[in-house]
Amino acid sequence: MPELPEVETVRRGLQPHLEGAKLTRVVQNRPDLRFPLPDDFVHRLEGATIRRLDRRAKYLVAELDTGETLVAHLGMTGRFLVGERKPGQFHHQAGDDPKHTHIVFETDRGARIAFNDARRFGYMDLIRTDALSEHPYFKGLGPEPLGEDFNAKALGAALKGKKQNIKVTLLDQRIVAGLGNIYVSEALFRARIHPERPAGSLKPAELKRLVEAVKAVLADAIEAGGSTLRDFRAADGELGYFQHRFRVYGREGEPCPPPCKGEIRRIVQGGRSTFFCPDCQH
């Protein structure tokens, strides 16, 4: 589900509820998500105060005052939903199917924050804060696409000599961290680059267009609150609306916007769908 814009949307929704808040109660409904939850997960969290809530690539990163950091990845269907703690009664928010609500956090501000994940491709972990950047989750990650370290020169160096197609290469989080299947198709379309081009074959002008397209599409999507295809929701339950601005994703057979007379095609690369216009992407 969530790529960088959706994770950032969730972070922004959670931030006012979590930053500076103390976790008064944590409920763990099963021993594992995608991976086993860490030992004593609940006890290591209860009583901790969250100093700050950040995002790195597609990870939510909550620094605690205990020397540990809570890290969460939403996988495909993971969501955090904020509600109010109501003694006795409990009203389900849209999207909070209790069957798949695996972890619940309660704060000293009276918020109830539920982590719900039907497919359970998401995961959480507790990591020593002083060793965070060396942890396997983070160590190999490429630059943040919206940061200055992601630029044409650096991307060119990372792609140099690569024969793998540019679409699949951009999904590799070691090259750039945070893109997923939707935004790679959208960025390549905006940059007018064919998804089957060998990554190492991009010329400087194309690298520049690609970097600018990646930044633009992610910024636009964050502004729109992310994309809701099936089940993405912000922490307050709101739906994103960037899906209405997709130019190619999910539009197989539709005409490319004028003046192009092409028809959008779908191909499979690395086992996942790619959408593009064969007439304007070269």
Add this chain to the structure above:
DNA sequence: CGATGCCCCTGAGAGC
């Protein structure tokens, strides 16, 4: 090392 395919898991939607 690179490319490919399978796998984790559940649900939605299409087609019969």
Add this chain to the structure above:
DNA sequence: TGCTCTCAGGGGCATC
């Protein structure tokens, strides 16, 4: 209504 099949915002791992 119900069954079967395909597909899905991610990514790890085995295999060749």
